[in-house]
Amino acid sequence: MSQQVNGRPAGGATTAPSQDEVLRVNGLTVTYRSRGRPVPAVKRFALSVGRGEVVGLVGESGSGKSTALKAILGLRLGTETEVKADEIVLDGVDLRSLSAEQARRIRGGQMSMIFQDPINSFNPSWTIGSQFRRVLALHRPDLSRSEYDDEIIRLLAGVGIDGRGKLKSYPFQFSQGQLQRIMIAVACASKDLRVLLADEATTSLDVTIEAQVLELLRSLRRERNLAMVLVTHDLSVVAEMCDKVVVMYAGEVVEVANVYDLFERPQHPYTQQLLKAVPHFPHTGGRLYAMRGAVPRLDQPIAGCTFAARCDRHLGSICDTVPPELRPTATDGTAVAACHLVGGAEPARKD
Numbered sequence: 001m002s003q004q005v006n007g008r009p010a011g012g013a014t015t016a017p018s019q020d021e022v023l024r025v026n027g028l029t030v031t032y033r034s035r036g037r038p039v040p041a042v043k044r045f046a047l048s049v050g051r052g053e054v055v056g057l058v059g060e061s062g063s064g065k066s067t068a069l070k071a072i073l074g075l076r077l078g079t080e081t082e083v084k085a086d087e088i089v090l091d092g093v094d095l096r097s098l099s100a101e102q103a104r105r106i107r108g109g110q111m112s113m114i115f116q117d118p119i120n121s122f123n124p125s126w127t128i129g130s131q132f133r134r135v136l137a138l139h140r141p142d143l144s145r146s147e148y149d150d151e152i153i154r155l156l157a158g159v160g161i162d163g164r165g166k167l168k169s170y171p172f173q174f175s176q177g178q179l180q181r182i183m184i185a186v187a188c189a190s191k192d193l194r195v196l197l198a199d200e201a202t203t204s205l206d207v208t209i210e211a212q213v214l215e216l217l218r219s220l221r222r223e224r225n226l227a228m229v230l231v232t233h234d235l236s237v238v239a240e241m242c243d244k245v246v247v248m249y250a251g252e253v254v255e256v257a258n259v260y261d262l263f264e265r266p267q268h269p270y271t272q273q274l275l276k277a278v279p280h281f282p283h284t285g286g287r288l289y290a291m292r293g294a295v296p297r298l299d300q301p302i303a304g305c306t307f308a309a310r311c312d313r314h315l316g317s318i319c320d321t322v323p324p325e326l327r328p329t330a331t332d333g334t335a336v337a338a339c340h341l342v343g344g345a346e347p348a349r350k351d
C-alpha cells in the first residue's frame with residue numbers, strides 16, 4: 001500500500017513471525033465513518049500467531065482490539081467502513097486472494113470467534129440444539145438429524161456440559177457460565193479449527209467461572225493445538241494464559257514481546273504505565289498509579305506519537321511531531337516497540 005494513514009506511511013512496519021506460523025496479518029487498516037468523518041480505528045495492524053500459541057491483545061477500551069479481530073475474521077463492519085490489508089494469511093492461504101464465498105468457508109471452518117456476552121450470541125427464541133445444529137451443518141453437511149444431536153452432545157461434553165435432554169432448552173435456561181461454554185463448543189465445532197479469537201470472553205464472568213473457562217481454553221489448546229488470540233484488559237489473564245503479547249494504543253500496535261519480557265522489561269512507556277496501574281498484593285501502601293488523560297479522538301489527525309500527551313517519558317518536540325515506527329527492541333530479537341526511546345540513540349531533549 002502506498003497511501004498515507006494519519007500522516008504515516010501505510011504498510012511497512014511488521015512484527016517478527018511466530019514459530020510455525022498459522023495466522024499472519026499485515027497492514028490491516030479499518031476506517032469507520034462517523035457523521036461523515038473518517039474514524040481510523042485500526043492502523044497498519046500486524047500480528048503473527050504460531051500453531052498452538054496464545055497471543056494476548058491488550059490496550060484500553062477504544063484502542064481497536066475488537067475491530068481488528070472482526071476484520072481478521074471478515075465480519076461485516078458496516079457498509080461505509082473501509083477495510084484494507086496487505087495480507088491476512090491463514091494456514092498458508094491469503095484470504096484476500098479468494099472469492100468471498102471461499103474466504104467465508106475457510107474462515108468459518110478454520111478460524112472462529114467468541115465474545116464477551118454469551119447471551120447476546122444466541123437467539124433467545126431458538127433452542128440451543130437448533131442453533132448448534134445450524135452451525136454444525138455448515139461443517140458437517142453429511143450427518144443425519146440424530147447424528148447431529150449425538151455430535152452436539154459429544155461437543156458439549158468436551159466443554160464440560162452434559163447436553164443429554166438439554167438440546168430443546170432455550171438460552172435463558174442456562175447459566176451465564178454454561179452459555180459461555182456452549183458458545184465455545186459452537187465456535188470449536190469444526191474439526192479443522194486452527195485459530196480461536198476470544199474477545200473479552202471471560203470479562204463478564206465471576207472469578208470462579210472465569211477460572212473454569214480459562215482452564216477450558218487451556219485444555220482446548222493442549223488437546224487440539226489451537227492457536228488463540230485473547231483480547232483482555234486483565235493483565236493477570238495475560239500473564240497466566242499467553243505466550244506473546246501485542247499492545248495496542250489508539251488503533252496502532254505499539255509493542256510486541258513475549259510474555260516474560262513484556263512483564264519484566266516493558267519497552268513502550270504505554271506498556272510501562274499500564275503495568276504500573278495494576279494493583280499488587282499485598283498492597284505496600286501509597287496511592288495506586290492512575291494513567292492521566294484518555295485515548296485520543298481518532299477522527300482528528302495526530303501529528304506525532306499518539307501516546308505523547310499521556311507519556312511519562314516524553315522526550316520533547318520529536319514525540320509531538322514525528323510518528324515513531326515499530327522497531328526491534330533490545331530484548332529477544334522478536335520484540336518490537338514504536339517509541340523514540342527504543343531502537344536507537346536516545347534523541348537529545350529539545351525542550
Ligand SMILES: Nc1ncnc2c1ncn2[C@@H]1O[C@H](COP(=O)(O)OP(=O)(O)O)[C@@H](O)[C@H]1O
Binds near residue numbers: 034039059063068
Ligand atoms: N461502528 C462504528 N462506527 C464508528 N466508530 C466505531 C464503530 N465501532 C467502533 N468504533 C470506534 O472505533 C474505535 C475502536 O473501537 P473497538 O475496536 O471497539 O476498540 P476496543 O475493542 O479496543 O475497545 C473506538 O474509537 C470506537 O468508538
Ligand SMILES: [Mg+2]
Binds near residue numbers: 066067199
Ligand atoms: Mg472491544
